[in-house]
Amino acid sequence: MSDEAFIRRTFELARRGLGTTWPNPLVGAVIVKNDQIISEGFHIRPGGPHAELAAIEAARESLEGSTLYVNLEPCSHTNKLTPPCAQRLIKEGIRKVVISNLDPNPQVNGQGIALLRAQGVEVVHGILAPEGEKLNEVFFLAQRERRPFLNLKVAATLDGKMALGSGESQWITGPEARAHVHQLRAQHQAILVGGGTLRRDNPRLTVRTPEYAGVQPWRIVVSRSGQLNVSASLFQDAHRDRTLVYTEAPLSFSFPGAQVTRVRNLRDVVEDLFRRRIICVMLECGPSLSSELLKERLLDRLTLYQSPTLIGRGQGMLDHFSIDKLSQRPRLTEIETRWIGEDQLITGRVLCSQD
Ligand code: AOF
Numbered sequence: 001m002s003d004e005a006f007i008r009r010t011f012e013l014a015r016r017g018l019g020t021t022w023p024n025p026l027v028g029a030v031i032v033k034n035d036q037i038i039s040e041g042f043h044i045r046p047g048g049p050h051a052e053l054a055a056i057e058a059a060r061e062s063l064e065g066s067t068l069y070v071n072l073e074p075c076s077h078t079n080k081l082t083p084p085c086a087q088r089l090i091k092e093g094i095r096k097v098v099i100s101n102l103d104p105n106p107q108v109n110g111q112g113i114a115l116l117r118a119q120g121v122e123v124v125h126g127i128l129a130p131e132g133e134k135l136n137e138v139f140f141l142a143q144r145e146r147r148p149f150l151n152l153k154v155a156a157t158l159d160g161k162m163a164l165g166s167g168e169s170q171w172i173t174g175p176e177a178r179a180h181v182h183q184l185r186a187q188h189q190a191i192l193v194g195g196g197t198l199r200r201d202n203p204r205l206t207v208r209t210p211e212y213a214g215v216q217p218w219r220i221v222v223s224r225s226g227q228l229n230v231s232a233s234l235f236q237d238a239h240r241d242r243t244l245v246y247t248e249a250p251l252s253f254s255f256p257g258a259q260v261t262r263v264r265n266l267r268d269v270v271e272d273l274f275r276r277r278i279i280c281v282m283l284e285c286g287p288s289l290s291s292e293l294l295k296e297r298l299l300d301r302l303t304l305y306q307s308p309t310l311i312g313r314g315q316g317m318l319d320h321f322s323i324d325k326l327s328q329r330p331r332l333t334e335i336e337t338r339w340i341g342e343d344q345l346i347t348g349r350v351l352c353s354q355d
């Protein structure tokens with residue numbers, strides 16, 4: 001098998017950690033001897049073994065002279081409980097390490113590779129690097145921009161409407177798309193809504209899909225007025241310790257202080273989320289908050305469930321966003337589409353214009 005094929009396998013393994021590794025990256029590793037995979041591993045959760053260590057520990061034979069494939073540069077930082085992976089690979093007698101991406105984490109960032117090379121380990125990197133970057137788009141953006149990655153999820157009609165003028169919005173998309181949203185929730189570290197959505201829909205923002213039983217992302221409410229309903233599910237249900245509130249004016253009721261933060265703007269919100277090590281956020285907010293986030297250039301991905309129906313006059317998904325020239329249009333890149341029941345899922349990275 002080629003280097004590309006083994007690296008592709010590390011991507012597959014890494015993806016098994018999707019939803020549980022945050023704020024850590026998705027990492028898979030395979031160990032190869034005589035062109036055969038002798039062991040595999042992946043990172044499952046923060047505090048747990050890194051992918052390389054999981055693969056080493058799963059091996060049933062000596063690793064002397066073997067090659068390790070891993071999608072992210074092995075770590076070299078020492079301010080933690082377990083020794084850095086690079087040192088461990090050297091100790092095991094691994095002769096060659098093949099990597100997709102360098103680790104942008106300033107504590108690693110090339111030093112893992114330097115450590116391996118200094119000890120005579122052959123290192124190759126950059127294999128399928130664009131695919132590796134895509135797999136870890138959240139981790140890479142968070143490391144580089146010191147803020148969380150925001151994925152806006154919208155259910156809208158062909159003419160871009162999320163609701164009637166009256167506010168009625170249940171349901172725009174079919175049952176398959178709605179089930180898919182629950183899987184998507186489980187893959188994110190947090191789900192964010194605005195105060196308006198909370199008052200109108202009283203959403204639970206729970207994951208209700210059997211294969212993700214036990215997974216509960218953080219729930220985040222962003223409000224200007226602080227006028228929220230204390231009886232809302234997010235403040236009362238069994239997961240209320242997983243609810244965070246960001247508000248400009250004081251909150252209208254009392255809620256544990258560590259979960260309530262006064263902010264001046266959306267930049268303050270994302271800064272605080274990053275400080276709390278929350279880096280992968282799904283937005284389920286309405287047109288005004290979505291529009292404001294787009295204006296602030298804080299939308300990183302759009303995940304649109306598009307129903308093959310029309311509403312005409314109603315609430316557009318970005319009704320409060322506007323531009324002066326067509327050249328200023330934000331654009332989706334790296335688009336993927338597929339059908340989910342009767343609806344089409346369209347997702348891509350949001351690229352804001354330089355104008
Ligand atoms: C992972 N899993 O498989 C690899 C990582 O907090 P720590 O000590 O677990 O270190 C996390 C950092 O280690 C992470 O930000 C990344 O830079 C590096 N590599 N992390 O969680 C892994 N290989």
Ligand code: ZN
Nearest residue numbers: 050074075085
């Ligand atoms: Zn490591």
